Ligand SMILES: Nc1ncnc2c1ncn2[C@@H]1O[C@H](COP(=O)(O)OP(=O)(O)OP(=O)(O)O)[C@@H](O)[C@H]1O
């Protein structure tokens with residue numbers, strides 16, 4: 001039994017099939033990358049898994065449990081944490097309070113949530129901005145806050161939507177280190193969407209490639225970079241952009 | 244235990260706020276003995292009553308960020324329960340008031356369930372509609388006195404069981420007790436799990452859901468708390484005024500005033516509803532008596548309220564308290 005089992009998922013936006021019959025599995029403790037050109041359907045696939053969208057067809061099982069059609073708050077309670085590609089720029093809660101809200105999922109006590117939040121913020125190196133509001137932070141840091149509050153829900157599976165975009169080379173390397181630590185020390189299975197190729201390739205044990213809603217390849221990173229289908233998908237995109 | 248500690252712990256407020264709060268409390272305590280007129284006492288009672296309403300509204304409207312414009316129906320439920328149970332069965336206030344609160348809670352769950360399928364403007368409009376419906380029913384329901392309303396039997400001696408007193412001073416201290424219970428409750432609430440979750444919902448509903456928050460259920464809970472709060476105030480209104488009718492306890496204008504006071508003072512802040520009531524209750528009184536002498540001007544008070552709300556939302560959405568906080572930040 002796979003940890004996460006996605007089976008023949010279809011998501012059709014009235015003619016535009018964003019996910020076309022997608023199947024794959026993720027085992028416990030893996031780090032799996034999800035790549036593909038813009039508009040390939042990566043975020044849509046995430047949203048189908050965590051429940052922002054209900055798949056038109058197909059099944060999603062998490063730890064053996066059928067979670068198809070679960071609401072996002074339910075999948076979160078089951079142990080799936082996620083970050084957003086685009087964070088809403090909010091002015092209400094501070095960074096620390098954001099993370100506390102995440103921690104409140106597993107405790108009723110404010111003191112515990114508070115302590116938990118401080119630890120995670122420390123772990124992610126965000127202590128210096130803990131009293132800021134999200135609107136006061138650069139986008140790359142905002143995403144890190146998203147990661148922090150998702151972590152606070154104590155997820156077993158963490159799904160990251162372009163958490164490293166906007167980071168410079170050094171920051172990207174730090175993010176890779178961080179994800180590896182989460183994976184090894186906290187036993188969190190990671191499923192990440194990423195545009196930065198070098199990052200996906202170094203961090204993931206396995207990569208899944210989407211193009212126009214279809215899964216075109218799956219395998220270890222070194223095979224994926226040589227895969228002609230993948231090269232075509234990416235080159236095609238580059239040519240299109242050149243026009 | 245921790246809850247109790249949170250309720251009485253004001254240590255995260257600034258020093259000036261805490262000192263202000265203590266001075267304000269002493270002032271409220273001695274106010275009736277300062278040789279003030281009975282009119283002044285009435286205004287103070289109204290002020291504390293509306294602060295209570297505003298604090299209740301603040302749970303769902305302020306912390307939860309839902310523009311809720313139907314609180315009057317729960318004032319009405321509280322008031323009518325106390326009045327009717329007393330007229331029909333001579334039930335003491337101390338029994339009928341909690342029953343009124345329970346009915347308000349039950350009703351708010353039933354109404355809240357479909358209501359919170361809606362968002363934004365649709366939600367705001369729907370809250371108005373539910374309130375209008377209940378008032379219409381009471382306006383035409385002969386059993387509960389219809390539009391004529393009901394008078395409570397007046398006891399010729401002070402009666403604690405039925406909360407009937409000759410002197411306003413008793414009512415003054417009673418509403419003051421309720422007012423402080425509300426303050427301590429809100430002081431707990433803003434630090435509670437639900438308080439944090441509501442603020443997250445207000446910030447970003449998608450993110451809130453991704454953190455395991457059942458948005459609709461949280462909103463319903465907050466809505467019910469708010470409803471219970473105002474039902475207590477409604478019960479008080481029944482024994483204080485000794486006469487209620489749909490126009491006085493269920494009117495849309497009452498709903499709007501409740502929301503307006505909290506927003507003007509500063510939604511989602513501890514002191515906002517109190518500050519708002521401190522401004523608007525005297526203004527309301529003044530305009531009320533002034534307009535009484537100028538027949539052609541009825542409605543002007545609402546124009547003034549509408550203008551106030553526009554100015555607040557355009558200039559400082561966090562209300563008067565927001566302005567004070569900004570000034571303080573600049574001062575540092
Ligand atoms: N709610 C929606 N309604 C209609 N179409 C949508 C919706 N969400 C996404 N799409 C479309 O589905 C396709 C896949 O979008 P998706 O956001 O999943 O791509 P992506 O792989 O995450 O792209 P990117 O790398 O740019 O983030 C796109 O063509 C997009 O326009």
Ligand SMILES: [Mg+2]
Nearest residue numbers: 042043044085
């Ligand atoms: Mg995307």
